[in-house]
Amino acid sequence: xxxxxxxxxxxxxxxxxxxxxxxxxxxxxxxxxxxxxxxxxxxxxxxxxxxxxxxxxxxxxxxxxxxxxxxxxxxxxxxxxxxxxxxxxxxxxxxxxxxxxxxxxxxxxxxxxxxxxxxxxxxxxxxxxxxxxxxxxxxxxxxxxxxxxxxxxxxxxxxxxxxxxxxxxxxxxxxxxxxxxxxxxxxxxxxxxxxxxxxxxxxxxxxxxxxxxxxxxxxxxxxxxxxxxxxxxxxxxxxxxxxxxxxxxxxxxxxxxxxxxxxxxxxxxxxxxxxxxxxxxxxxxxxx
Amino acid sequence: xxxxxxxxxxxxxxxxxxxxxxxxxxxxxxxxxxxxxxxxxxxxxxxxxxxxxxxxxxxxxxxxxxxxxxxxxxxxxxxxxxxxxxxxxxxxxxxxxxxxxxxxxxxxxxxxxxxxxxxxxxxxxxxxxxxxxxxxxxxxxxxxxxxxxxxxxxxxxxxxxxxxxxxxxxxxxxxxxxxxxxxxxxxxxxxxxxxxxxxxxxxxxxxxxxxxxxxxxxxxxxxxxxxxxxxxxxxxxxxxxxxxxxxxxxxxxxxxxxxxxxxxxxxxxxxxxxxxxxxxxxxxxxxx
Numbered sequence: 001x002x003x004x005x006x007x008x009x010x011x012x013x014x015x016x017x018x019x020x021x022x023x024x025x026x027x028x029x030x031x032x033x034x035x036x037x038x039x040x041x042x043x044x045x046x047x048x049x050x051x052x053x054x055x056x057x058x059x060x061x062x063x064x065x066x067x068x069x070x071x072x073x074x075x076x077x078x079x080x081x082x083x084x085x086x087x088x089x090x091x092x093x094x095x096x097x098x099x100x101x102x103x104x105x106x107x108x109x110x111x112x113x114x115x116x117x118x119x120x121x122x123x124x125x126x127x128x129x130x131x132x133x134x135x136x137x138x139x140x141x142x143x144x145x146x147x148x149x150x151x152x153x154x155x156x157x158x159x160x161x162x163x164x165x166x167x168x169x170x171x172x173x174x175x176x177x178x179x180x181x182x183x184x185x186x187x188x189x190x191x192x193x194x195x196x197x198x199x200x201x202x203x204x205x206x207x208x209x210x211x212x213x214x215x216x217x218x219x220x221x222x223x224x225x226x227x228x229x230x231x232x233x234x235x236x237x238x239x240x241x242x243x244x245x246x247x248x249x250x251x252x253x254x255x256x257x258x259x260x261x262x263x264x265x266x267x268x269x270x271x272x273x274x275x276x277x278x279x280x281x282x283x284x285x286x287x288x
Numbered sequence: 289x290x291x292x293x294x295x296x297x298x299x300x301x302x303x304x305x306x307x308x309x310x311x312x313x314x315x316x317x318x319x320x321x322x323x324x325x326x327x328x329x330x331x332x333x334x335x336x337x338x339x340x341x342x343x344x345x346x347x348x349x350x351x352x353x354x355x356x357x358x359x360x361x362x363x364x365x366x367x368x369x370x371x372x373x374x375x376x377x378x379x380x381x382x383x384x385x386x387x388x389x390x391x392x393x394x395x396x397x398x399x400x401x402x403x404x405x406x407x408x409x410x411x412x413x414x415x416x417x418x419x420x421x422x423x424x425x426x427x428x429x430x431x432x433x434x435x436x437x438x439x440x441x442x443x444x445x446x447x448x449x450x451x452x453x454x455x456x457x458x459x460x461x462x463x464x465x466x467x468x469x470x471x472x473x474x475x476x477x478x479x480x481x482x483x484x485x486x487x488x489x490x491x492x493x494x495x496x497x498x499x500x501x502x503x504x505x506x507x508x509x510x511x512x513x514x515x516x517x518x519x520x521x522x523x524x525x526x527x528x529x530x531x532x533x534x535x536x537x538x539x540x541x542x543x544x545x546x547x548x549x550x551x552x553x554x555x556x557x558x559x560x561x562x563x564x565x566x567x568x569x570x571x572x573x574x575x576x
Contacts, residue, residue: 023379024328034323038385038399040312042448045397049450091311097326104555109333111326160330162337174552243547248554250547259531259538264462266536267392
């Protein structure tokens with residue numbers, strides 16, 4: 001009787017969940033949302049480092065140019081050239097973190113976090129609009145436009161799972177219609193065994209605001225610019241929806257945080273590191 | 289003038305840090321410590337899953353037996369056999385999280401978190417004590433003892449860094465006297481480039497309490513048991529100190545959380561996943 005087995009599994013799971021909540025002193029119904037100001041600082045510090053690196057050696061320009069040259073384009077668009085990049089100078093703010101039971105994953109406990117980003121991330125490009133009717137290349141219109149993401153807000157769901165957990169059996173690689181999906185093989189799930197994975201997704205009522213501007217030519221001469229702007233905006237939105245808007249979620253295997261010798265570091269200016277054999281130092285610390 | 293360059297770098301770093309704190313509304317001097325109750329729940333859920341797995345198929349017994357059989361033993365100890373394993377049933381409590389400037393890593397911002405674990409993690413073993421004086425195997429004393437970790441508390445420092453960051457240049461693989469250190473090669477640092485890494489360590493005033501019990505024989509016949517208990521305790525303490533007690537720290541490369549197709553999943557019971565070509569579904573969502 002499969003229903004009975006499922007029922008047993010569910011009630012076992014419920015009692016496990018209750019025990020976890022009890023031992024961590026968390027009441028899902030009454031616990032106040034918690035702030036994440038410390039997390040905002042750590043994330044901002046990391047983003048700030050990435051921005052420095054991206055700007056220092058034009059990394060961002062080169063990788064964007066490369067990915068745009070590889071992207072499949074509709075037949076009415078010429079090759080796209082990057083003319084402007086703004087990687088922003090503000091940071092996302094995470095707040096209002098609370099634990100809820102996930103309705104999607106059998107009552108698993110997950111953290112819901114509000115995310116807000118008010119920043120301007122701009123990509124400016126030049127291309128040509130190709131009019132192929134009534135016959136190919138009837139007209140060629142140079143187009144220069146910039147697309148900015150100016151605001152994102154949404155509710156992020158986060159949980160940690162053991163990668164041998166049955167949630168993996170109850171999910172599938174999202175069926176994204178694209179040529180590159182074919183590079184995935186059956187090995188993906190096997191690679192995830194024995195470890196912890198981060199699951200995250202955004203609720204479908206997210207807000208993602210764009211600003212699209214035409215940079216050259218009179219608007220009367222470039223009547224198709226809104227169409228291109230809409231195309232770019234819809235591609236970006238589709239990219240996001242396809243990957244991490246519920247019910248879809250990202251599942252990312254985390255490395256083990258078990259302390260290991262190979263991951264151990266010490267500052268070079270630490271006096272004990274100047275000693276070839278620091279067994280004596282360690283023994284002294286042992287007694288403390 | 290190296291000092292001047294260092295000075296410039298420091299003041300640039302300071303203004304960057306100030307800007308990060310300002311934009312994330314965090315005042316290091318006045319901000320109240322934050323609770324991490326949500327994190328305790330997520331961590332407890334993961335630990336709970338690992339415990340189930342460890343118990344289900346004796347994984348923990350087999351891996352402990354294997355690692356004990358490989359461990360180098362002093363010549364007065366016979367082979368060690370595992371007789372008791374208790375992997376605990378409580379969870380660590382993280383609390384009191386606050387952002388501070390790290391004195392060790394050039395003012396980098398790090399989170400300080402109090403960690404407390406009251407649980408009983410027990411390893412019971414059987415072995416033989418070999419007395420090799422005045423000549424080899426003068427006496428062989430069977431010994432059975434159990435070592436429990438009953439309490440851990442300490443202050444955890446956590447930060448995120450870009451792996452191309454200069455902190456990596458200012459650190460070195462900790463000089464741990466052990467045969468297995470020799471398996472490390474120059475490639476370790478190269479592997480870390482281009483990504484984010486988690487740095488963590490514990491302050492040296494941590495508390496780690498053990499209980500060591502002799503399980504067989506009269507205490508008068510086993511006068512060396514305290515010595516073995518001390519040996520095991522000191523080995524465990526040394527293991528910990530060598531890896532993650534300041535100034536040493538663990539540096540663990542994190543995977544990219546950038547949403548990718550290959551990491552995208554959806555629940556099998558999601559109606560849209562039953563549609564072979566769900567482009568239409570995605571287009572509908574795009575408009576929301």
